[in-house]
Amino acid sequence: MLKETKLFVHLFAIFPIIDTLNGFALSAGINLPVGVAYRLFCIFFLVSGIFKKGFPKNIYTVLTASFIFSGILTLLIQTVTLQNGFGALGNDMSNMVKFFLWVLIPYYIYQRRDTFTEADFSRLFLTISALFTICLLVPYLLGIGNQTYAGSDAGYKAFFFANNDTTIGFIAAATYTGWYLFHQTSSTKRARRILTALLYIGNLVGLLLLGTKTGIIYGVVLTLVLLIRFFFFQKRVPLLVKWSTGSAVIAVALFAIFKGRSFILDTLSGSIQRLTYFYNLYNGDLIRFITSSRSQFLDSAFQSFTGTGHLTNLLFGFGFSQRVANWGLGDLVEMDFFDVLFSLGFIGVLVTSAVLLYFFIKACQKRNIYSVMFIVLLFYGAFAGHVLFSALSSTLFGLICGALLLKKESLREPK
Structure with a gap:
């Protein structure tokens, strides 16, 4: 295994320890952003590695680039149309970084799919x-x-x-x-x-x-x-x-x-x-009871989302800070596809669904353990949330999506 890919494995294997240290600091009231520093380094590592390797001309590259570009564009448009201050912009950027993780990680792996082995994963x-x-x-x-x-x-x-x-x-x-x-x-x-x-x-x-x-x-x-x-x-x-x-x-x-x-x-x-x-x-x-009040959160969020009638808000969403500040019960539905819709609009839903569909097709083709894990987390995120926008879950989901691009063994037993 090359030095760079070995560093990748070690860097992303330790994230449970990082989240534990981050939680310990928060519990103790210590202002030590361990998790933020770790994720920023991960983003820097991934982005620099991706640009260093180059971009193959295929549909997966188009989907990944469209996802990142639309996310950045949405953030800029929301800052202008919603008149967000620096505090709101910083919070939205933090959430967007977490959202980008599950897309950047598999693309980095894809570029090095001939280097990583089954044993590595x-x-x-x-x-x-x-x-x-x-x-x-x-x-x-x-x-x-x-x-x-x-x-x-x-x-x-x-x-x-x-x-x-x-x-x-x-x-x-x-x-x-x-x-x-x-x-x-x-x-x-x-x-x-x-x-x-x-x-x-x-x-x-x-x-x-x-x-x-x-x-x-x-x-x-x-x-x-x-x-x-x-x-x-x-x-x-x-x-x-x-x-x-x-x-x-x-x-x-x-x-x-x-x-x-x-x-x-x-x-x-x-x-x-x-x-x-x-x-x-x-x-x-x-x-x-079964949805833990998510049905109530969803009703409230839909009213806030459709209440303005502005096309720009419907297309690009209301961001994260605006929802927390003004949407009451609908600030977080805890159902990922709806949270994508309300925070990033119909454009966000479109590009997110396109990338997820690509991985879903790969999962159906490979039919290995990572296919099972992908589908389990996809359904969990759809009905209980916290997969696409959480730093911990987004990292894990990205690793699973990346493994789909490498693995060839089938779950079916040989005849």
Whole structure:
């Protein structure tokens, strides 16, 4: 691996540590913008590397350039038409930098697709998975860190700052680690299988500790799907390996039931109380309960978006600062496609959808683990938000999109 691509892998593997340090500084009231400095360096690294490598003349380059150009143009137009001050402009630029990450990262990877290897990305995602788990479980065992939901005993997030972003990180980590564990069962050494199994259990414990309903449900469903696929659809795995794996799974499950029952119940109790509180608060309104009031946010945002009647605002949106300052409940819908529409207008939706469609087509063509991760995060962002505009999630999503441009192995088992 070349020095530049090796630096890329190390630079983007450590982002869980950066987000933990950033969250620790915020929790302690220390004005130390660790995350901002890290992301600015990442942007500088990506942009300089992209210009250094040159631009191949193809549809992907056109889509990427159109996305970046329209984003910058939208920012300039909003500054003029909305009469934004320097504070609002700075906030909008910060959000736009996060938004650019998931597009710049895969283009950088695409330019070096002949240099990166499958093993590079396997190590990258396993390292990210391990760092997420360590950064959550070590503070938990030390008795330090923050609850997921302020003012309640529901959930635990250590020093990660954003609840949904951290859940996304653990969902992606568990998906890759679980796939790697069962897919590589017959081709890895026993010690490596044990370490990978412990890492996957750590991912699941992390989802349990976070206490978000989406994360807990996803962890259960993912484990069931992986087990069913392993026992009934992986034809390459010898029957003896399946029997031994099945025995190990049963042993771990029994241990969790008898030894870890109190831990699981204690961890879930705060989340259950919180869910019960909000169900009663919404008077049994299942739509508001399931969407965590996003349906109400969406109604309010639509009224603000269509209320002005100005074509410029409809085409280029209202930015981020204006929504926070003036839109009340609609300041953040937490559904990515709607937030793109309201903040960046129909032009933003058009170019964003075009880039996502390109990656979706690649995902359908490749049908590998990164295809699964891409679709999972795409649906999460569509219905729960925090994928395209969050620094943590945007970085992770960009790495997944980039991997789609490299990987060739299929999820289907060979005949």
